[in-house]
Amino acid sequence: MAMMMHDPENVGDVDPEAEDRDEFHMEEMLNEWTDEPQIHHDVYPESDREENDEDEARFQTHLRRGDGHLYEKQTFFSGVAFKEAVVDYALRTGCNLKQYRYDSDKIGFKCVGCDGKEDGVKCFWQVYAAILPSDSMWRIRKFINKHSCIPNGECEMFKVPHIARLFVDKIRDNPEFYMPMKIEEIIKEEWKISVTRNQCQSARKKALQWIEKEYDDQFERLRDYAAEIQDSNPGSHVEVECQQNEQGKDVFNRFYVCFDNLRKTWKDSCRPFIGIDGCFLKNKVKGQLLVALGRDANNRIYPISWGMVEVENTDNWVWFVKMLKEDFGLNDGEGFIMMSDRQKGLIKAVTLELPKIEHRMCVKHIYGNLKKTHGSKTRIKPLLWDLAWSYNDKEYKQRLERIACYDSVVYADVMRTNPKSWCRAFQKIGSFCEDVDNNSVESFNGSLNKAREKPFVCMLETIRRLAMVRIAKRSVDSHTHTGVCTPYVAKFLAKEHKYASIAKVSTSTNGMYEVRHGGDLHRVRLQEYTCTCKKWQICGIPCEHTYGVIIHKKLDPEDFVCQWFRTAMWKRNYTDGICPQRGPKFWPETDGPKVYVSEPPEGEEKDKKMTKAEKKRKKGVNESPTKKQPKAKKRIMHCGVCGMADHNSRHHKNDKASQSVSQLSQPEPSQGSLTQA
Known part of the structure; x- marks a missing residue:
């Protein structure tokens, strides 16, 4: 107010005292902003108690439970917490502590490191905590922090728990x-x-x-785990199916998961190929793990979905194929490929749900079945695999004739398996996937051996984590690769170069070329991406005949590789992956009923134990495999000399010797009569 009422003539004058005052206030404000309290983690705020409790406040600020330190008036939420703190102290110091008092409201420990010694020295260390009616917290009431003993590695209170x-x-x-x-x-x-x-x-x-x-x-909490998958990976498809037992409990039946990013990636940048296989679970929940895999641009496996069922039957396979059909838009299967073994339930499920899909059979399983019947015929393996690797109809017929010449019975068994369902010559053009076996899925199942031994949810988490880490590692490989095509193409062309370099090429019109190799002539059309051997059309990578033309024309072979094996496609395979998930503590609560494990019938467990007991001894030829044998009678010993019971030949000889001695001491009747005569 005084400044506002000053004389107008003195407007230009500045009061030096007022200026000093303003600077002082500004410094004071800056100091307040500079001295703003810092944010500290895991540090308790200062105590609001009286000044006489400063020591306790200091300890509470800098010490936390579990560091092995004790002090007087230290508080605990329970007697168990106090006992754990004493254990931490024993671990830190190595002293031999022993509990001497344990009531509902009083607990005490003492050091017994000097007990039992001849000089009678006693250690004075002692700690005592109690909860009083006037104090709702457990508090150390007495603490003598003085040791007169030396740790010797013994601690009575350090027990099993x-x-x-x-x-x-x-x-x-x-x-x-x-x-x-x-x-x-x-x-x-x-x-x-x-x-x-x-x-x-x-x-x-x-x-x-x-x-x-x-x-x-x-x-x-399996339903809560499913909710966590959907929460951390929005758009994912998770199914938890249960059945109610006689007690009204939800018993586990089936589980299925398909992460949204895996589904989108397969649809966008993977070939239309799905490999399916099942393997046994080795944990408390018995059943089968069903896995579906795709192929990336580097021709490596790409996991897309998996599920668990109790039994590998037709009903469960139909359910699993329905899930795949829904998630990946397979419709009736037209334009897609599925690779599997010859499991009857799976074959029927694919026939019902995907009637137009190209369902290839695994040659490895077909060979395994043939080997059981014709184990002594060693030529079956190369003949069968050569037949599967035939790229055209002419090669197929020639190699099939070799099998017929080798053994007519083997030929008949091979024809029963329908070779056209597992031979490359009859694969549909355009899929660019030449697989004739299901080894990729089996190798993936093999990598899950340890996971299948873990408990159910832990097994699911291990599979998810393995898939997540696999995608992350290959994302680095794909995004750092500098070539136009993937490393798989380089390896493929390196094998073809050996034969392509010696091929004889003759040029024709309309972009066609005649290639002589191994006594055969092949027609190659670079513009149409075709060769008479059909290997280029099936693989999507130039064959040795096409590669010979490329070398002859001094062209770049990578320009004639299909788009599925390009580095750009490989990067798209591994751009998006599985998002990390939270632990059980952070799972959302769905309030759904608990899920229980189905218990085996009462008699089934007994039968298993009986089977293990029966394996300990070998049954006789005429012994019943199921009938329990009566308890064996006590064996009766017979003599090998006289055949009498209750003694053996050794005892028989001793008895005979004693009898002979007694007979020698007494004259025989015949001798006595002879003397008298």
């Missing part, structure tokens, strides 16, 4: 590595405490029980 708690996470990740002997070594090396092998074995067993209980709880 504490060992299990220390190693439960490690055993969960690698149960085969953390065996009792390894646990014993780590405890002695890490904490300088000696434990017995039996303690470590019991601790490992208890940890496995905790882990099993944890996985059982996760299985009961």
Whole structure:
């Protein structure tokens, strides 16, 4: 107000004291902004208590539970928390602590490191905590932090549950590595405490029980796990099917998952090929793991979906094929390829749901079946595979005739398998996938051997994580590759170059060429991407005859490779992958009923145990395989000399010797009568 009412004539004058005052206030404001409290993580705020509790506030600010430190007036939420803190102290110091009092509201520990010594020295260390009616928290009431003993590796309170708690996470990740002997070594090396092998074995067993209980709880929340997949990977298709048992519980029946990014990638940048196979589960939930895979631009496997069923039958295969049909838009199968083994339920399911699909049979399984019947005929393998690798009708007939000349019975069995369903010569043109076996899917199943031994949800997470990491690694490979085509093309053309370099090429009109190789003549058309051998049309990569023309014309062979094997397509294969998921703690709660494992019939488990017991001894030829044999009677010993029971030949000889001695001591009747005479 005083400044507003000043004299107009003195407008230009500046009060030096007012200027100093303003600068002082500005510095004060800047200091306040500069001294703004920093954001700290895992640090408790300062205590609002009286000044006489400054020491306790200081400890609460800088110490956290689990660091192995104890102090007077330290608080705990429960007696168990106090006991765990004492265990952490014992691990840190290596002192031999023992619990001397355990009531519902009082717990005490003391050091017994000097007990039992001849000089009678006693350690004074002691800690005592209690909860009082006037105080709702457990608090250390007495703490004597003075040791008169030296740690010797012994700790009475370090028992099985504490060992299990220390190693439960490690055993969960690698149960085969953390065996009792390894646990014993780590405890002695890490904490300088000696434990017995039996303690470590019991601790490992208890940890496995905790882990099993944890996985059982996760299985009961299978619907929440499905919701987590849809939440972390929007648009994904997840199915959890259950059946109600007599008690009204939801018992697991089938599970299916298809991640949205995998589905979009397969539709956008993968060849129209799907390989299907099933393998057994080895965990608590018995059944089959069904897997569907595609092929990327580098001709490597690309997982697209998987599911679990209790039994590999027609009904479950129909259900799985329906899921694939819905997710990947297969319709009636026209223009798509499916590779599988000769499982009857799968063949029927494909026939019902995808009647127009090109369903190829795996040659490896066909050879396996033939080998069982004709095991002594070693030429079956090369003859059968040469037939499968035939690229045209002429080669097919020639190689089929070789089998007929080799053995008519083998030829008849081969014809029953319908060779046209697994020979390259009869594959549809345009798919550019020359597979005649299902080894890619079987190799993927082989990589899941360890996963199939894990509990159900953990197995699903392992499969998902493997697929996620596989895609991430190949994304780096594809995006750093500099060639026009993928490495698979380079390897393919390297094999063709050996024969292409010696081919004789003759030029014709209309972009056609005549190629002489191995006594045969082939017609190649570069503009139409065709060769009379049909290998180029089936593979999508130039054959040796086409490659010979390319060398003759000094052209670039990569320009004649189909689009499916280009690096640009390979990058599109691995642009989007599976998004990471959260742990069970963060799963959304669907409020759905719990899922339980179907229990086997009462008599089935007994039959399995009986079968194992029967395997211990070899049954006789006329022995019934199912009838339980009566208990054997006690064996009666017979003498090998006289044939009498209850003694053997050794005892028989001794008896005979004693009888002969007694007879010699007494004269025989005939001798006595002879003397008298």
